[in-house]
Amino acid sequence: MDTDRDETEVDADAVGVSTTRKTFALLEALKAEEGVTIADLTERTDLPKSTVYRHLQTLTDLGYVIERDGNYYVGFRFVELGEQARSRNVGYTAAKRAVFELGQETDERAVFIVEEDNEAVYVHRYGSLSNTMLGQRRPLHSMASGKLILAEWDDEAVREYIDEVGLERITSNTITDSDALFSELESIRERGYAVNNQEHMDGLRGVAVPVYTPDDEFLGSLAVFGPTSRFTDEYVHDDLPTRLRDKAGEIRVTLAYG
Template structure:
């Protein structure tokens, strides 16, 4: 029979799951004591202590005056993930250029396990967003990604996720999502009409490699008071297309 050290709960190794429960708790609120972690994770104190000792020895967690924090070893892992494709490095430069030119929050987003994942971001609290995940169907970047999929793949995504509503504007009907994705394909960009957060509007374009392989989505977003139709459809759409093109050229010629 499995134990805490080597058990398998039928969906994965239980020890690994407990480790990541602790790390997620530390991520949400750093500087946590063993007693706090025991209460918040409902794990036995001995289990919490043993996992923390191992993580501390490996450098993934640090301890200061009885409080535990996520260590910088995760930064190393995150940078490896963000640079594993040459295009991700080129996209980082484009995001920062776009952000400076527009004075808006700019992002580069990819898909992983049915989520839109922030790879690069320019703007306030930029580093805190890296690696965070959002639903594909409620974001401009996510709709650009879904527009790359065929109808069967989109339908399967809708079945898996349920197209959860985040605001009254979120697309929750599969037929409406198909119509929206067709518009995205026709005009070459997607717009977020307060679909993930009230008062927030965004626009995104696809980014391709020199071999026309989809790399990810480049986007900017901001308050609806500033993101008027003219600004979004005329100014930002052109700027984003230009930056996406620059990424493609950079990858082709270095």
């Protein structure tokens, strides 16, 4: 009797997981291109039309998806969830102002990035279309902020990252060799900032510094990035690190004294 009951519970869990995966498959498809029909979603997710319809009806009833003239869009309920995630740490809120000021003072794209599940996640961004990147994820090893985060880890944690995630080549400049990555991380630790030299996108360079709490806990990465035409070696290594450290220090002071 106990065995039969356990098998039933496992089956129920499996169905629940499968249902959840289908729901998020639909949401990912909607995120990629909003204003799509049931037929479009059926084709993009390889789910039966009836399944797509049922899931969309549930999401619509809950306010997470809206329907307009047969087209479906992500609802604003997700904005509420996203804001809760961005504000769950008071340090994230303090970083928002620093990102805005840094962007205005440098007239460059400024970002605050944290690590979640071995990926770099955009929490705040200043610049054109600034809200379009919030919550998006990038490989740690291909970004200035990501490499800075890896530099905060010990060698064993970095090796686990390499084993689990790998070092995918994004551009011809992406570090894909583990020895080269460890050497880069050691350089970052010594100089206190990280540089992205067209490692995530051709024609783009970036600089990142760490942000710490008053208790010396690592909070995230503050960075700016822009085209190689402006991001000369002098600008990248002499000017920007100082500006970034100043702003990172302001975040720390804000957390200490309010």
